[in-house]
Amino acid sequence: MSKPPLLEIKNLRVEFPTRHGTLVAIDDLSLHIAPGEVLGVVGESGAGKSMTGAAIIGLLEPPGRIAGGEIIFDGQRIDNLPDEKIRQIRGRHIGAIFQDPLTSLNPLHTVGRQITDTIAAHLPLTARQARTRALDLLGEVGIPAASERIDHYPHQFSGGMRQRVVIALALCADPKLIIADEPTTALDVSIQAQIIVLLKRLCSQHGSAIMLITHDMGVIAETADRVAVMYAGRVGEVGPVSEIIHNARLPYTIGLMGSIPSIGEEVDRLVQIDGSMPRLNETPPGCRYHPRCPKVFDRCKTERPELIPAGPSRVACWLYEDPTEVPALDLVHSAAARKAGDSPHSRGGAPAATLIEAKGLKQYFDVSPPLLTRILERTGRRIVQAVDGLDISIKRGETFGLVGESGCGKSTVARTIVGLFNATAGTISYNGASLSTREERARNLSVQHKIQMIFQDPQASLNPRWRVFDIVAESIPKSRRSLAGGVKERVGELLRQVGMSPLDGDKFPHEFSGGQRQRISIARALGGEPEFLVCDEPTSALDVSVQAQILNLMVELQRTLGLTYLFISHDLAVVHHISTKVGVMYLGRIVEWSATQQLFTRPLHPYTRMLLDAVPDISKTGTMRSQVEGEVPSPIDPPAGCSFHPRCPFAQDRCRAEVPESIMAEGTAIACHAVQEGRLPAWRAP
Amino acid sequence: MISYILARVLQSFVVMLCVAAISFSLFTYVGDPIANLVGIQSSDEKREELRESLGLNDAVPVQFARFVGRAVRMEFGISYQQKRSVASIIAERLPATLELSILSALIALGIGIPAGIYTALRRESWFSHFFLSASLVGVSLPTFLIGILLIFTFSVHFHLLPSFGRGEVVQLGFWSTGLLTASGLKALIMPAITLALFQMTLIMRLVRSEMLEVLRTDYIKFARARGLSNRTVHFGYALMNTLVPVITITGLQLGSIIAFAIITETVFQWPGVGLMFIQAISEVDIPVMSTYLLLIASFFVIINLTVDLLYYFVDPRLRVGRDVRA
């Protein structure tokens, strides 16, 4: 540390007084950030990342309060300043960006007014100067036609553009530090890429340091200089980004890194950290990680380790107490798991029969305003073409991964296939039986039962007033229920299959963590002895370590029960990990599908290439990505011809007029004129 | 913009027509209008003659059209009881009700909104706790009880305020006002407070809970993180956003002030249209009843229309199209 740090947190302690005693959310946390540095703060939800950020700018949600320690910014202690003084620092010297750009802006004021309000609060500028500065800022964050857009309201901007405005707002008084709390989590991959590049460029131009809080290791890998790993309100390990990712020392960090699927690597099973982060009211004594740590020894259970140097990093772990002795940690989390031998991609075997097939599937939603308004405004009906002519075929035993950005129609496909929606057009057949209409489904109930669905949000899909036993038992078909005592045994068996205890049946859903609830919904889906499971973002709401548990469970169930999956996710790395085939969706169509390996190593469609370019991944440490342009258009009025043409670097006149047909080539289905005309350059991995 | 307003105006018309239909059927089918016009002894031929001359034998749509046409020209027929035109009875009574309602509305808004803001911003203050507990009384006591309690305290016990009537009124053209004389003003105080109390507490609680909601939103959090002053955050950002939903409900509440005036007017024997309606019911004076119905409905419709238009000016999401561009 040559220069004095810009921000130094010393032994910070944050408490929440509650009726049941005081909860300690942050316990003895120390960190520092150098001027101009990007410090990544990672950890699973509940680790205290956001709270640390809020404590720095004095915006802890009441009744939270700083109960100990010091925060020193630019040589001045700021944790004990009066309200008015810390307000003057907020925005002026320390800026902040929050997760959700859709809700971060005041809907009733123009963006220009919000920027000038902020400038006026901090800088001695006239109204005219403030407006000029606002215009400059909007231009700087890449809002086209800023002089016109400045008088627009937030709802007139798309999500990505709103996050750009948020960045302009955070930068408008040139703060020396930006606290960015999950700035890209709510955004699609392609926009996420744009925002990260922008944030990083602007901060280096303005010389601002960033405290980048996120749970996404991919984002950290390519953005941060140093990384602090938090666990249960404490920093467990802190060090240079490449050390943390490739040479982690803390058992928790090692487990965390192993549990993240990567598109650069193939493994059969992800490293699995059992259990989950302790709740605030039951933090264990000693090392807080010890109940989950495979290297735990006696001392860990009683004495709390402090950060000590270990190589270029600092680690809070008793294993590193003796600096001369480097513990061999390869064996920490069964290294055998990391063997690529039996990966899902090579599992293949003999070609199996087609299990489910959909042809020309369409699902339109009528979102028209009332007739009177339509007549007066002379507008026609508004139809959302959520799924627009989609072909898909899945073989028995396969895992078909479906990826695409938000709103492209993934969930709608899932719901139409399981029969929650009645398809507008197209056919669906399952094992030869036709399930295209509601009547056909009613006639083929026994076939219909073979298809089950798992939803993203286990919280919302489980009835909170039912016991787990009843939730699972309900899914068991009537024919099986008649067996005496059969239900009880069957529920027990199902719970055991998903890694829970039959005793858990007596509890209610809220008594379980997110991951356990997802296990319960899997058990419920298995009750009807399905062959085909449609999983809509089953792990998106979960922390990476828990996601790894669920993904491993799904792979295991597939092996023992011979299941077939349609696995929907926006996370390319997860899809890469679990799927045998992958389809890429754009605006209601599958633009490319092929075997996983092929799709990720030799993508053909320009959109697939763009996604692969944009995806942050831990294998990309320190690399700068090429920026992708534009955002997904609205499915109400999709562009004519190839709907990707406004963003496609290879678009020609034909693309603007003619919808490309899906053609099979080299075991790949692809819908692109450029590929078919053979004018697409070869793919060069980023 | 034009189309939004047009659509709202059109809707209002449709609503008014429906109410007119109800009012018309009341007029035509409840009781026999002829029976109320002629003596008991008059012959059947005479009745039939009258029937014909009044157009009561025409087809129903024709009669309805005639009814609407007359209503537009402010002709509502003759009161059975008072044998005077209903329009003139209402013209005489309406100023009393309007003065009472408007003053009540001003009290309800003028105290309700600031109190709501205050109790939301200073949640822990002594004053907020007091306001909130007091407001519980306001919502839970029925209007007539409050009126009677007030009368008992200030008229019967302290002899400070009159217990009934409007006091002395001054005639300004067709408008009779109680606002220009001391006795008129004194007579207005208790009825206005009685009528305002319920709406005031409702508005206060609404503003408070809406404001608390808004203060928890991300854009308020982000505004604070940018170091905007409390003033800007509270009044420039939070209050505006609070008002958007509050406007709708408040508008409806003001409509019901006029409707609720029936009770208050009865308690205080206030010579307004509410009291007139109660009397009309007891005397089965159908023309007066059906006209009152039309009147109240048109107030509701006008207020609703105003609210919709206000909404439109406060919320840019309605005003400015959603041309989301990348």
Ligand SMILES: Nc1ncnc2c1ncn2[C@@H]1O[C@H](COP(=O)(O)OP(=O)(O)OP(=O)(O)O)[C@@H](O)[C@H]1O
């Ligand atoms: N019931 C509905 N009525 C009207 N529009 C709908 C309905 N369901 C979905 N849509 C619209 O259809 C489009 C596709 O939605 P869908 O939920 O399938 O997208 P998705 O790819 O699953 O997105 P995400 O990644 O955000 O979950 C969206 O524009 C959505 O707003």
Ligand code: SF4
């Ligand atoms: S201190 Fe002990 S329990 Fe904690 S991480 Fe190190 S080895 Fe594991």
Ligand code: SF4
């Ligand atoms: S069809 Fe044309 S616009 Fe569409 S992806 Fe291919 S080259 Fe691009």
Ligand SMILES: [Mg+2]
């Ligand atoms: Mg979805």
